[in-house]
Amino acid sequence: MLGEAYAYYLANQTRFWTEFGRHLTLSGAALGISILVCLPLGIWAARHAASAQYLINAVGTLRLVPSLAILFLAQPYLGTGFTPALIALTVLALPPILINVYAGLLGVERAIVEAAQGMGMTVQQQLLQIELPLALPVILAGIRIAAVEVISSATLAAFIGAGGLGIFITRGFALFEPRIMLVGAVPIALLALGSDLLLGQAERWATSYRS
Structure with a gap:
C-alpha cells in the first residue's frame, strides 16, 4: 500500500507540493x-494575577471545544477558504501558549526579580533580560503543544475549502482509496513529529541555558 501511495504521489507531485505549502x-x-x-496577554496576566484568572479560565475553556467544531462555527460568519481556517486554528493554539506564558512568568522566583530591581534595572529590562529568559522553557513547551495541535488540526481545513494535505485524506476517504489517504496522512504525521522534536530540543536547550 505504501508503494501504491508513493506511485500516486509521483503522478500528482505538483498538486502535492501545492497543498503541502498551503498546509505549512x-x-x-x-x-x-x-x-x-x-505573549503580551500572558505578560499582562502575570502582572495582574488576581483579575487575570477570568481571562485564563475563559481561554482554557477553548480547549474543550473540538477543532472540527471551531472550524464549522467560523464558517457561517466568514464563509469558506483560508481566512476561517486561519481564525479557527489560531483560536485552537491560544490556550496552551497563553497558559504557559502566564505560568512561566509566575514561576520566576521573586527573589531574582527583586535582586534585578535592586540593581536598578527598569521594568522592561527585568522582563527582557530576566523574566522571559527564565520562563522560556515553559513558554516553548506551550508553543510545542500548540504546534502539534495546529499541524494536526489543519488537516480538517480541507472540509471548508482551505486546502492543505487534508485534501488527500478527504479524497481518499470519499473514493475508498487508502493509498490516497496515506499521501496526506504520512506527511502530516511527519510534520507533527518533526515540530515536536524540534521544539522539544529547543525547550531542552533553554532549560540547560537557564541552569
Missing part, C-alpha cells in the same frame, strides 16, 4: 499570530 502556510500563520497575541 496555514499552520505557520496560525501559530505565529497566536504567539504574537499570547
